[in-house]
Every structure is written in structure tokens, then in C-alpha cells.
Amino acid sequence: MAEAEKVGTILVVDDEPMNIMVLRGLLGHAGYAVESALNGPEGLEKARSLRPDMVLLDVMMPGESGFETCKKLKGDSATAHIPVIFITCLDEMSNKLAGLDLGAVDYITKPFMAAEVVARVRSHMNFQRRQSEIIDAQATRLGQVHNAQMSLLVKPEALPEARFAVHFLPVLEAGGDFYDVLSFGGGQTAYFLADVSGHDLGASFITSSLKALFRQHASQGKSPAEILSGMNRILCAITTEEVYLTAVCLCLDRFQGRYSLASGGHPPVVGQLEGSARMLDISGLPLGMFEDAEYAVLEGGMAEGDRFYLYTDGLAENTGAYVTSQAFRSHLLESCLHNAIMPLSAAVVNMVRAMTGEEKPTDDVVLLGVDV
Template sequence: MCDDCGMSPMYDKEPSPLVVVVDDEPSVIRSLTGFLERAGLRTATAGSCSTALQLIRSKRPDLILMDVGLPDGSGLDLCRLLQTEGTTSRTPILFISAHDDPSIKVRGFEAGGLDFITKPIVGVEVIARVRTHLRLRQAYDRLSELHAERLHNLASAQQTLMPALKDDHPTRFFASIRQALTAGGDFYDVIPTGPEVVDYLVADASGHDLAASLWTASLKALTAEFATPLNTPGDIVHALNSSLHHFMPSGAFFTLTYARLNHRTRRLSLVSAGQPPAIVIHATEEKPLILRVEGDVLGAFPDAVFGNIETTLQPSDRLWLYTDGLIENGCTHDLGLSRLISACISRKDMPLAMAVPSVVDDLIGDRSANDDLLLLGVDV
């Protein structure tokens, strides 16, 4: 006991690694568990494939020592099965075999095993191999944690670049974004450029790796410089293209929709750089307005040409801007666009903050996105 505080100096420690030993020979089980426990490791044992599978699923060990031949099946087959399960796919498996046959070793490595221990068992060798693979597993886990932390920090920084809905904002918009990775290349911005005049930008960097996410900061900075009432949307997109072309690497580019909406006159000017068509859902008409505008991608060509369209919208219309990942996730472009239009129409009376995520859920559901995707809705 501690004389000053009256409390025990003991503290909680992480439990020692758990090793599951799978073998049908009691003498081998006794030898292995003895070696492991004297080395400070915890053990659990099984004598068959079926028992081992239940034990491994419930205990989630840090490492598995597995005999190749078991009474009710092959350790190789059990290893293959464990490789397919999320909770065990990364658990190191070391095979135990009475045969030093190279073909068995090759099959073991092909099944997902990381090492082989040949009988008769030598305690020093077993402990050395087990410790090596436990250290490798711990190092891998730590790297994964650091990678996840960096991704989280990058995603947080990227989110600060994109605006949030504010009560005093002159417009009403709502966006939903999903990344194939934690951070990605899809991006939107909302920029007031005059009394009741707002510019809406939706962009998609080529690729959906971490490099793509870094380009969005450059696009954000450039747009803030060029988006002024003195520049038309066409001027802004051409200026963005000229700047991006000078420093983006070969093969990298953005697709982009840039829309300026005067919420008082409801006049819309829209420029496209390789993006799918914007959609306008009318409050009083069943047929939607599909704004198909052709244009080159942004940043790839010094002399790129961008399509432009101008139109006047109606009171209570709703404008939808999005990236292609939303409509090309598991289906063709045309089918995805048709599904998106139907989803937007069916939610035209729904508040925007509810409609946007509902449309995304309708199209994507619980499926993992294989590309970044973004949907931005704007109430006229």
C-alpha cells in the first residue's frame, strides 16, 4: 500500500498476447502451451477444425499455431476460411507440420500462413518465431492507427474548406458527400458574389486517392481569388483552368460545374467542365429541366473549351448539382441519371436538409462507394 495516499501502487496493464494452439496431439499441446506460457503469453487450445473455428471467432487471438492435419479437416482449409472473415483475416497463422515437404509449405503460404514450424517442436525456435510475428503484427497495427489518424486529420481539414449552412445566408443549400477513402477529391463551395447572387461550385478531382484530396485546397484558394461580380462564370472557369494547368501534374484534372444564381431574378448562368448535367426540378411542373452542357475537363489543356448555358428559373424550383460517382455507382450513366431524376422528383416537397441525404440513400443505400460522390441541392 502507498503510505501517503492509502492506495495500492498496482496499475492496470494490457493483457499479454493470446495464442491459440490447434493440434490433435495432447503431447504437442502440452509442449507448446508450456513454452508459450513460460514466455509470458496466454494460451487457448483446440483439437479440431470445428472447435478451433468457434474458439478463434470468440477469443479473437493475436496469433494462431495450427497443425496442417486435423481429425475433421485440413488446417490449410481452415486458414483459407479465416482469411475471408473480417475479424480474423489479419491474424498471423503459423503452421505446424510433421513433414518437411516443400509442396506442403507452398500450399500453406498460398492459404495465407506466414510461417512453418516442423515437428519435433523446439521450444526456443517456437518462441522466437511467435515473438517475431507478434511484433510484426503490433507494428502493422500501429501503422494502421497512424494512417487512420492522418486520414482523419486530412478529412477534417478538407471539411473546413467546404461551407456549412448558416441561418443568415441569403440562400438555402444542403450537401451530402461520401468519400471512397476518408478524404477524397470531391468538393463544393458556395460563394456570395453580390446582393442575393451566389456562385455554387461542384468539382471532382481525377482519382479518389489522398493526392486528389490535396488539390481541392488549391481549387478553393483559386476560386476565392477569381469569384467576383466583375467576372462571369465563364471568365472564372477559364481563369481556373489557366492557373491549374500550370501546376497540376500530367494526367491530373478536375471536372466541374460552376453555377451563378441570382435569387432575386432567378437568373441562372451555368458552366460545365466535363461534369454530368445539372437538374432543375420544378415545383409546379412534372417534367424536369436537364441542363446538358458540354465542356473540356479543367486543368488538362491550355486551350480548353467550356460550355455555358443561361436560363431563368421559376419560384420554388430546386437546382441539383452532383458528381458522377453518384450516378455511376453500380450502373450505367444513363440509368443512374434516370434514377437520380426520379429520386429528386419524388422528394421535391421534402425540406432540402432531408431531401439531399434521402436521395443519396436511395441511390447508394448501404453499399460502399467505389468512387467519391457529392450531391448539392439549392432552393431557388
């Protein structure tokens, strides 16, 4: 039994006990564990509980036909992945096509030959096994990329003087959103947030270079516009025409009580200043598109108790709204004020949940909050 379990488990659904007995003998001899059911509903229930590696399904059964059972199997997320082979006396091409359209992988016609049954089962089981191995290998690689990407992101506890908190929800194991924070001492800190076009592995490879670029161009006394401009020139040289990114850079001088920010086509920063919340709008071209792009600076005063929020457009897209829509902006500002008295680490989590709900995001989401 241990060897059979290692080879695979097959569920045979047939209203004829003799057919089940024959198939049990054939497949058991070939090394498979065999379970059985005498009708469609029983077969569906066993498929859900046993999760076999394959289902051999008779078409002509009293009550619920095999076609109906197959449709239910493929319509249930718990059993949709299980390959189905029909075994039937129906030899017309239209019947075979109907079964394949329902998601079956093969068709064996009665009366069947023992060698044919075993060969077809083994072929599809091997294919399924190879497919699973490929998926597992890809998941491992993606997990390694995810871990590498996460290791690039500075943690709030590693830089307490920066007084920031972040909530990051990537769509895939590797995302296209990136942030970084640099403290220069003397109360001066720079915050950078970017969103690379797309959210696939290609986007994640670009994000891995952003940390080096930001730290190369950000330094004490440099304006956020100078930082973005320097990064843009390099990105134009190393990226293809199809790749670009929006970005925002916020610089704080806590001793002087001043902030300055520049944007490269990025959603506006939210400023919770003097007890009210407002969008700090400033225009600018995305990075990586035009080498001679120029960036303006928006400056203002700030005081202890004020906050800033930087975010990516996924915060809006996961609500079904545009990041530029008034409905989204109003919702975000309202959420900001609602969490004004909350600790920053709790506020960023609460705001993301309020904006996106509990559903898996359709686009990467980053919300980075900063306490003055």
C-alpha cells in the same frame, strides 16, 4: 497474466493434449497468454470469440485437417487477419507450400525445438505489431487530412441566404470531390462543384487549393464562364499532365429571377423548373488540361419553388451506370420529382440513397441541392 496479455494471446489447436501442455509452458514462460482447442471446429469457434494475436495450428488432426481449418479462418472476415503458423510432422516441401498458399505465415516441423518455436512466434508477433502501428499511424494521418478537407467545405447553416443543402460521401478519408458556395448579397450567389481525377490523397491535395482559386476568381457580376476560365489558367500552371478536374459553376440572381451556368466537362445540372425536371446540358473542357480553353454560358429564368441539383459522377458509378446513360438520367430526374415536396436537406439524402443504396460508395459522391 497482465504482462502476458500485453505481450499477446496465442491459440494452440492440436489434438494431442501433451503438445498443448508443452507449448503452453514454452509460450507462457516467454510472456504470452495461451488458449487451446483440441480440433479444428473448436479452434475456429475460439478464434472467432477470442480474436487471438496468433494461431498455432496442427495439420494432422482427425476429422477436419489443419489445412481445412486454416482455409476457414482466412475465409472469415473476423479471423482472416490473424497470422497462422502450422506445426506438423509433414516435412515435404509440397505440404509446406500448400499451407503457405492457404495464408499461413510460417511452418514449424515436429519434433520442434523450444528456442525455434519461441523465436518464430516472437518474430511474427513483432512483425504483426509493427504493421498494426503503421496502419494506426496512417489512419491518424488520413483522419487529419479528412478533418482538414471537411473544414474547407462551407456548411449550409453557415450561409443560410444561399439556401442550399449537400450530401457528401467520400470513398476514403480524403476524397477528390469539392464544393464551395459564395454569397455576394443582393440575392446573388455562386455555387461551385468539382471532381478531381482519382480519389486518393493526391486528389485531396488538389482540392485544398480549389477553395482559394474559386474565391479568387468568383466575384459579383462575373459570369460562371469567366470564373472557370480564370481557375483553369492557374490549374494548368500548377498541376501535372495526369491531373485534371471536371467542374461546374452555377450563378443565381434571385432578385432578377435568372440563373447562368458553365461546365468544364462535368455532368449536367438538374433543373427542377416550372414543375418539371430536366438536364441543363452544356459542354466544356475539363479544367487543368488546356490553358486556352473557352467556356460557354447557359442562361434561363427561374422562380420561387424551383430547384437545382449539382452532383459528381460517383452518383452514377455507384449504381453501375454511366453518368451519360439514359437509364441514369431518367432515374435521377424521377428521384428529383419524387422529392420535390421534401425539404431540401431531406431531399439530397433521399436522392443519394435512392441512387446508390446503402452500400459503401466505390467513388466519391456529392449531391448539392439549391432552393430558389
